[in-house]
Amino acid sequence: MPVCEILSVGTELLLGEILNTNAQFLSVELADLGISVLRQSTVGDNPRRLASAVKEALERSDILITTGGLGPTADDITKEVCCETLGVKLKTDAEILKQLEDYFLNRGTSMPESNKKQALVPESGTIFPNKNGTAPGFALEKDGKCIIMLPGPPREIRPMFLEYVKPFLSKHSDGIIITHTVRTFGIGESAMAELAGNYLSGDNPTVAPYAKDGEAMLRIGARGKTRAEAEALCAPVLKELLEVLGDFVYGVDSQSLQESVVNLLIQKNLTIAIAESCTGGYVAKRITDIPGASKVFQCGVVTYSDEMKKIILGVSSEVLEKHGAISEQTALEMAHGVRLLGKADIGIGITGIAGPGGGTADKPVGLSFIALSDSSSRIVEKVEVLRKSDREYNRFYTASKALDMLRRYAQEFNESRKSENNNERRHN
């Protein structure tokens, strides 16, 4: 199996100004290709130190992947240093120069002189186009070693890797590893691991639990000579795990909670309207992240103040005075009000305290109420987030709970009920 190292270049990484997500992204992708990552390193924008890191890596490994330092400014030196290390010259590529000039023309400006540097390419090697920025990527191969140079911004490196670099690297891989991820919501990592039981000690496929953003996942990986062989090893284990985990599972592989919700709503022909207080538009944002959400998403309303809850959503003064804005009753009236406003099948109302201020002994930071209303029923759930000091997490997790409530509703919904609802709606 070929071995690989990842070398990230950028003083901003050594200063901690940027979190290195590229190394993780590449590691996952390389594991998928059956390429072992021996080491990840980060050095600053310093030619001497970069050169020695490149040399050391090539002594240990077959493949070196660099990220960053391909930009137009003087401290972008990765291409120059890597080419010098392998003894490859740089030349100006007329086509890339033209693309760069067009890129700036399209933006209504002329190309700054410094960007010309980005049209310099190794005399020999492979060029990976950059559809999301100005710096192309490169592969240099010499004496059995390969250096792949990729840009730093995650929005550029990710599509470039998936579209061009992954197929390029597959020739270095002598088998295939496939992985599937089972995604759950509403169960903790250790409880999920207990349910997965014996599968966790398997060798091929391997099954590993992990947790991310308040969700617990199982990663199933199988090795085979061919994709079909690896998939065949995975299939029975995946099937049994899905049964064992039941309705905690919201999706398999890259599907997000919001994608699963939008797909289910489309499938069941249901429309939604969302009223948010503490989540401030996060649920609407996540639902509309998904292309095609317009088929199911009628409207979203963000109301913080009591006044706006009354004016836009028709929440009653009585409920607000008697129970307060953070209450089951207010959540229910928000859900009901937004459903009518948006002429939707389902209304969601969310009210709570995102923090850091605003909490009381009775109603602490992290508390929220999420309500779901359709034409004939209503559900309300109390949610308490445990990482109280983290406003972003509070809002994200509360939004996830609302999405999960929608998912479970849509999953159980059957079409005959929809036509009843429609009849009823017509009578309203």
Place this chain on the structure above:
Amino acid sequence: MPVCEILSVGTELLLGEILNTNAQFLSVELADLGISVLRQSTVGDNPRRLASAVKEALERSDILITTGGLGPTADDITKEVCCETLGVKLKTDAEILKQLEDYFLNRGTSMPESNKKQALVPESGTIFPNKNGTAPGFALEKDGKCIIMLPGPPREIRPMFLEYVKPFLSKHSDGIIITHTVRTFGIGESAMAELAGNYLSGDNPTVAPYAKDGEAMLRIGARGKTRAEAEALCAPVLKELLEVLGDFVYGVDSQSLQESVVNLLIQKNLTIAIAESCTGGYVAKRITDIPGASKVFQCGVVTYSDEMKKIILGVSSEVLEKHGAISEQTALEMAHGVRLLGKADIGIGITGIAGPGGGTADKPVGLSFIALSDSSSRIVEKVEVLRKSDREYNRFYTASKALDMLRRYAQEFNESRKSENNNERRHN
């Protein structure tokens, strides 16, 4: 100035199962102490490779900080390998053994045999207590070199570093590095770098450009014996750069675009209401990310369909029919409508095509119109995002443009105009 390296230990990092947030955390803290980080590396749980990474790091640097590999299982080897490299023996520490036994007793179980390993400490050196887990940290000093071993879990390493390691390391620091980041919007990285001109070649302070999420930044770093000395070196350069970059600058240091907007609105005593189509709540979400946004945020509305634009925002059928939903006129009516609905000083209306579908030759994916309306004036801007295939970026960048429009409006707004507005509003 002492130089340092960070070495993270764990096969799960090389597989990409975990994002390495420890390296970033430590880098920020070390910069604060005036300790330069030369390199960050990650190796797996392999004794031979770990030993060679430790040796290499000590050849280059004065201080090595390791994270991870201090746990109770057989693949936790950091302590053993580091001690062997420096020729320091391990012994069982009776007090730590007692603490470990108590830790498990408190959880109602007895200590697993394997945890005894965690009571092994270097014969010489410093022990850092772990208040959030079972693995203490260590510092070993020998022949002018220092190895600091810390646990892997972020919730253990962070408090340990801040309470014990930072004071321990301050004796190694013979100065301080401070950094400031100038954040801009509306100008590209290379154009910004050209404006910054000569400052980019300075040595102390250093000035470096970088780009992130459609924004361009300048990082200014200065070294001094004291914080005051370093700040004094930074101050004139920072001042001149702020002048040169003018109103492209939205903030300095960690402030985000939305934070800058919310602060300005609070300062100018202005309230806002946001109507979104293609951004689907992203602007509302980003504004309400900021604690205290409730002081200025009246309401947000997300309307995709023509019908909802009419019902909730009062957009006219004539405008929708004549100009279409993606038009200057619709954006303006959305801004006007949501301002009235939310009884706000300023209304923002955003309509566009986030993609991947829905584009035409006339109105391509990535096109949007952003309007701002107050009681006496209106602005509308056409935005074309160039990374057409990236829905997330389209939505993020369009939301950024709307935030930037709000920022520029609020920056130029003066209080006398507000009282006029208020008078007018009362007459409505």
